[in-house]
Every structure is written in C-alpha cells, then in structure tokens.
Amino acid sequence: MFEESYDVAVVGAGHAGCEAALACARLGLKTIVFTVSVNSIALMPCNPSVGGSSKGHLVRELDALGGEMGKNIDKTFIQSKMLNRSKGPAVHSLRAQADKAEYSKTMRQVLENQDNLTIKQAEVSELILKDKNEVSGVKIYTGGIYHAKAVVLCTGTYLRARCLCGEAITHTGPNGLQAANYLTESLEKAGIELVRFKTGTPARMDGRTVDYSKMTEQLGDERIVPFSFSTDPDSIQKEQVKCYLTYTNEKTHEIIRNNLDRSPIYAGVIEGTGPRYCPSIEDKVVRFADKDKHQLFIEPEGLSTNEVYIGGMSSSMPEDVQVAMYRTVPGLENCKIVRNAYAIEYDCINPRQLYPTLEFKKIKNLFAGGQFNGSSGYEEAAAQGLVAGINAAMLVLGREKITIDRSQGYIGVLIDDLVTKENHEPYRMMTSRAEYRLLLRQDNADLRLRKIGYEVGLVSKEEYDKTVLKQKLIDEETERLKNTYVGTSKKVTEFLIENNSTALGSGSSLYELISRPELDYFMIEPIDEKRQDLPDDVKEQVNINIKYAGYIEKQIKQVEAFKKMEVKKIPEDIDYNDINGLRNEARQKLISYAPVSIGQASRISGVSPADISVLLVYLKSRKL
Amino acid sequence: MFVSDTIAAISTGMNNAGIGIIRISGDSSFEIASKIFFTGSGKKTERFDSHRVYYGFIKDGDEIIDEVLLIALKSPKSFTTEDTIEIDCHGGNLVMRRILDTVVKNGARIAEPGEFTKRAFLGGRMDLSEAEAVIDVINSKNEYALNNSIKQLTGKLYEKIKGIRDRIKYEIAYIEAALDDPEHYDLEGYYDELKEKAGKILEELISMKSSFSEGKIISEGIKTVIIGKPNVGKSSLLNILTGEEAAIVTDIAGTTRDILKQDIKIKNLSLKLIDTAGIRDTDDVIEKIGVERAYKYADEADLILMMMDSSVPIDEQDIKLFDRIRDKNAIILLNKSDLPVKTKTEEVRKYTDKYVMSVSAKDESGIDEFKEKIEEMFISGKIGYNDEVIITNERHLFLIDDAINSVKAVLDGISAGYAEDFLSIDLMNSYESLGKVIGEKVEDDIVDEIFSKFCMGK
Known part of the structure; x- marks a missing residue:
C-alpha cells in the first residue's frame, strides 16, 4: 500500500482549502491538499464575484492576516465597485466581478508554485484515527494512506452531494463534478454530527442570445480600490466590463406559480435546509407574493467566455419551466441556456462541535473550514479556511493557536456565530451581525489584524512595518489637529461662513472644527496652514476617527466590557452537573456547547444572565 | 452586565422612614460623587478619603436635592470590595429617587437584583462556603424580579412596549437590508420617513414614561388585605378608610364575592387596600372561588387586617384564620364594639400574638388609633414595601429613559x-433598552426580521 507522511493534510481545494493549504505551506510545513479534480481548484461554481456588503470586509481582513483571496481577485477582476459609498464608512464594502476561469487558474498557479505544498487529485474516503479521539491522517479511495500531524476538512458542498433540476436528480457535486460519497460514513463513525444543507444557483446564458438594449447598464467605479493592502492601486486601474439590470414580471411569476408542484422544494423532494438570504425565484414568488417584479443582475462570467450569470434567479425547476420563465424576462426573450439552474444538497457539520480555533472539540488534530462548517459564500469559506489552516500549523509547530474575537473582525463574528449560535441554514455574513461594526471597517482591517498576521508569520516584516508607520502617522496627525488652534481671524471666519458653518467666537482646535457635521478633514485644508502631505489612507483614517469619534468611543467602551467577559475562561473539565442553581435548559446547552469563556457562554441562546451569575460564582468558589 | 461598571441602588427600603441610603459601587463611584456632592460652603470635593464621613448637599445641576452625609469607602475595604459611596439622605421616596436619578445621570446604572451581594462575593468578600447561598440569592432575586416585572407589565403596557419595539425593529431591518443589499433596497427619501416615524415613537415613549411614573406610586403601596369571616364588617372598614362607598355593604353574609381594591393614604403612607370575600366553608361555587382568592391575597400581603365580630363568640373558623396568618404582619380588629361584647381582646390574645384592638365601623370609634398603629408598625420597620419590586420599577423607568435618549439621538x-448606518445603531440601542423592560434578550431578531420582511437575494 502506498503511504506518505505530511505535517498537514487539507481535504478540498476550494476557497477554504486553498487558504488553509497555503497558510500551512508558507509557515514551512510539509503540506498536501486533496481535490477531486485539479481543474476545480478555487472554482467559483455560483456567482462570478468576490466581496459585497460585509463579505468585502472578510476579504480585506483575510488579506491583512496574510491570506490569498484579496491578491487573487486583484489580479483577475473585470469590474469593481465600492458599495454603499453614500453611507457611513463602516458599511462601505468592496465587490469585484471575477473572470472565473482566470481566478481559478491564477490561484492554481499560486498553489503549484508554493514551496512545501503538494497537490493531489484524489477523493479522501476515510479519516485515520489514532485512539478514538485523535486523527493521524487520511486514506484516499484508491487506497493510499497519508499520515499527517493535523488534518483540515474543507469539503465544501461535495459530501454526498445531490443536484436537482426538477425531476432530474444527479448525484454530483457543483457544476457536474464528482461528489465525495465515502467520507461521510467515516466522519459519522468518528462521532461527528452531520446535517444536510441546500443551496442553489441560477442558469448561465449564452451572452450572444441576450438583448442588452432592454436592460440598464451597471458600471464599475472610476477609481478602483484594490482588495489587498499589498496591491498598488495604480497597478490595477483598467478597462472594466459592464453588468446589466433587468426585472422579472407577472408573466414570469405566473409560470412559476403554475409549476410549483414540479419544484423539488415545494414537492418535498429536497431534504436540506436552504438559505433565506439567497432564495430561489420560486421562494421569492411564493414568500413575497405582493411583489410584482424582482431585480435580476446579468453578469459576465469572464472575458474568455460568452456565458453570463443571471443573478437573482436561482431555481430548481425542471428544464422546460426554466426556459419558459427566463424567456419572459426583458432581454432574455430569445435566450439559450448553457447551464441549467439547479439546487444542490450536501452534508456539512453542526459547527458547535468546533472551538473558536476551528479545531474539533472531541477529536484532536482535526480542523474544519468553509462551507463544510455550515456557512455559505466564497469569502466566508476562505476566511475560515485561513484560520483553520493557521491553527493547524500552530498545533504542529507547538505554538499558541489564534482566535479572532468579535471585536477584532468580521472573521471573529463569523466564527463565533458558527460555533456558538443555533444555525439552521447556510450562514451568510451580514453587516448587521457585527455589533462593533463602526470599529470593524474595511478601511482599517490592516490596522486591526496585520499584527496578528505578522506574529503568525504570514505577513512580512516589510508589510507589517508599513502598517506600523501608518498607525504612527494617524496618531501624530490626530494629535496635531487637537493642538492646533485657529481663532477669529478674517480668513477663518470667511472660510466657515462660506462653508455654512458658524463663525468662531474664541479659539477652537482644528479637531473640533472637523467634528462639526458640515465640515471634514479635507475641507478645512485652507485654514490648516501647517498641514503636511500625508498618504491618502492616513488622511482617510484621521478624518473618520475624528468625525465619528462619539460613536467610535461608545463602541470602544462596549468592546472593553466585552473583552472582560472573553478573558474569563471556562476550564475544559468543568462539570456542569456539579453546579447547583443552573436552570436545566442552560445546563444542557452548556454541556453540549462547551463554551471556552464566560463571554461565549453568555451568547448561547437559552443561557440567561442569572445562569451566567451562577456560573461566575461557581468558578470563583472553585477558584477556577 | 457582569463587568465592574458602576452600579447604584437605594439600599434601604423605599419607605418614608427617617433616613435612606443610596449606595454606589464601582470604579466611577468617587468620580460621580465629586460631580454631585457639595460641601456646606458649596465646594466640590475632588478627593474623598476612605472611611470618612462628609457633610454636605447633593445637587442636580444647580438645584439642591437634599442635605446628606456621604461616606466614602475605598476598594477593597467595602462590602462589594469596590470603591463605594454611601449617601445618607432624608428618606422619602421622592428625595431618594431624585438622588438616584442624579447618580445615574452622572454615569452609574441601576443595579440588578442581588448585584451588590454578587459583587461582594466575586470580590472575595464572603466566605467560600457561602457560595451556594449566594447562588440561591441571585436566583431567587432574579426570579422574583422577573415575576414582578412581568406581573407589572401584563396587559396594556407590555403590549405597548412590544408594539413600539416591533416598529423599531422593522426600521432597523429596513436600513440593514438596504446596507446588505444596496442594489435591491435603496434609502432614497428614507430620512423624512424615519424622522416622522421616530418622532411618533418618541412621543409615545415620553407619554408612556409619565404614565409609568404615575402608575408606579400606586403599585408601590403597602399591600394590605382585609380578611375575616362573612359579615364581620370588612367592606364597611374599606368604605371608612377610603371615604367612599366602594364596597356594597348589606347585612347579608357573603355579599362581597370577589376582591375589591382601593389605593388609600393613611398618615402619608400609601396602602393598596384589598377587601376580600368572607371566609367560610361553602358549597356556592362562586363564593368558593372568592374564598380561595382571599387566601391567596392574604399569603401575598405585606399587612393583614383580620376582622372579627366581637358580638359573637370565637369559633373554629376564627382559629383556622389565626393559624393561617401566623407568619404575617397582621392587626386583628374586633369590630362592632357598639354592640354587646361576647369576645374580648384578652380572649383573642390567647390564640394569637398579633396586635388586637376594638373598633366600630359603625360609629368609627377606634379608627384613629388603628391608623396610628399602622404608622407605628411601618416606622418601626415591621411592615414595608418589598424593595425588589421598586428596583424593578426603577429599572424599567431608567430603561425607558435610555430608549427615549436613543430615539432622540436618531432624530439628532x-x-x-x-448616514443611515449610524441611525441604525441608535435605533438598536432603543430596541435593546425596551427589550430589557419586557425581559427579552436580543438574539437574531434583526436578521430574522430582514429575512421575513425583505426579499434579499443573489
């Protein structure tokens, strides 16, 4: 039998698997990554974009930590847009249309050129366990055995995958790829609890059959902002493709209503739970019956293909219904479907079995990331893959594992939600899930997380020094503005009146002037005589910090309170049955979730403040 | 909630006793004290020495609220082991509440039930063997407070808060949906819409707050229950004390078949007076329910007024009642002293250690003496309000105030x-504050609301 030994084995080479494998290999560990098809490395089987509201934040954070996704999309995007520009800085979010084939190909090259990294096309069929609670490698379907000190599972939507297009059901993974049918049994044997989720994707059309003149053009930004903090903005300004907007109508909805009995979801054929945020067009029509139209975004899949993606119209209707309904849409009257829309069902885990480090609680050396953890989306997957990969590496290296908490980043919110909260659908990041979002902006992800990336070893000294310098310049400039006073001079008075602001009666610092709603850092330049020229990103930070100081300080206070609870750790061997005074529901939940800190315990649904008090008193009395 | 922020509460019972103590505990307690405390000569005190008593005034802005003694206790030498300030003031609900108000305005928050005790324990102040006891205290206090808050909020007020909260939730979800999916939902013209809606919510919260304060005083009276056998004159007593014909008085035993409630004042004390159905063994279904309720009220009472008819001898039923009220604060009134006496006070004392006195509801003799007795019992501390009820109330009021301030911030x-995302933060704060009033923890409310009300989607 063929046998090999590695430090880390990563199962799956999608967005999570790529990040996990790269992180381990870059930290000097001998790493192997398995994929059912080398052609599907970093495949984008659904929408052709990276980022979007709150997902853009994830990518920026991942980049700050030393991940690859941001760099890869900067190399392969074909349109880019900063969303929510008219809103507050906390919700600005970057989204780029990707050239799917290029994205995948470019990422594959990065993997192939990475030292210490081996790519292997194979279906992993078994976990190899040493004792009952420790993993020591994996076995592939063709028989080979790969010993590993740590294993990271990133199986995405491939486990026992089943695709549905009306009555036609195939046992394949996304895009007709081979499913992974054997691993589930081995996971169950190891005591891992699995659930079944569902998601879907719309049809792809032949672009030549689409009449764009009936649709509204959607253009990219004039000045493109890169995802990666390492990408020089000037290097990526380029010509961008157009996307288009069109709508469904009553006719579309009528066809759907008339054929609901043929939809696998409404006919009860689908067992998995689908996401509420990404409903199929059937769902939209049924659940929002009062809406007479739904928006559709027509997005190109790449520069080297005619295929276009029909965003907003995923479906699992039979082929004939699909053709009929798509053809009711203005501009799609004569469309030809290249790939049908379909729904996909797959096995994933209940992520409450994981620590916030993404390591399994009950099985040592085993980590998990991505859609396998019950999330959804490329960005969510990549972010978890990176954290799982880093921690697998930390384990092998005997170093301390990292946890990103809710106050440090959207990545922290994502992972904490997954491992702490009841979740019955593929989890999608949303800006409303981040309670400290004024602090977790996409513009300051480097200031928040570069240090962790540097300490881990994925960010170079040079990159890190850039962040340190940026912070220093921000602090100095803010201090200068606090200590620079202007008075009642004619120039200042005229300036203020000209800008619809109140003239000063006595001296005021520039800092105070910037705080006025009608003014900002950039506007007051004419009366700020000693201003030095600073980099744009520094100016931006200074302006945001001063303008929103009131809100930001409030959130900083909340974070301090939050941190106090996070550092109160609960020992692993705590026996909740030994604690009198806990309500039964709380006791059961605490036993099954095994939270690592008082903070995490307090976020479990069904654990009340009184239960937390009891827990605190118990820990104190045991001097734990 | 569990961190060492600074908490405050009235730590003596909320009664009209001679003095009251407001206790502040936590890192900012000294700082708060220097903001609100002024010496006799009108100066601020920048530094308080530990375990010293200061004489001066508490001011809210320029207005003097009360003349007080202030005691400063530096950590760890205090009950909670935290920096603690105790303000001894001149009692009186209004004065104490205003001082507490001022303390909160300057940075403290109202303590949770049992929180001082909890902090004392967590500060290592108590013996470890007391841990279990502390847990019990926390639990029972929380349960008690919860029961009470729900009791107080059943009905209209609860519905109202829930209604306002749902409206706030919708607005947050709308904004968040637009932020998450800006291409599906835009916020064009939303400022004006929100301005109107928030303005309306603000008005309602303000009017709720004032009705809340009024309702509070009533609900805070000493719960006083009149019990006794049928036709001993319970309803007549109620009528005398209220000065109006609240109860129907007839010679027919069992006229009061249900419960009558009246709020009255006796010597500046607020009493929640409850007249109950006469207690006797009966086959009448409706009367039976009345009797059951009378027992229930008696069990929950702060003070029981047990009435007897002195013109008839003591019987089994009376003795049963003596037994029932053994552990309660009670006064036994021998009514009908205008008629020939068959049962004397001395005789009753053989059965019970409660205070016994003769009165006549008919010619009102003995009523003044009776009122003085109640006042005496109150001042001596024998009877009082239940503190926790007041804390709960007080918390509600402050939480509603928080909600009001957050909605004001939205309008500002x-x-x-x-930008709308800031407005959403303030809306969220008001949503959370109102949630605490009705005992609801914020979980995935907003996300759920977004998905149920707005069609999101790729």
Missing part, C-alpha cells in the same frame, strides 16, 4: 445628516 442624527 437625521438633522445632522448622519
């Missing part, structure tokens, strides 16, 4: 032209 934000 609109005027200042702040």
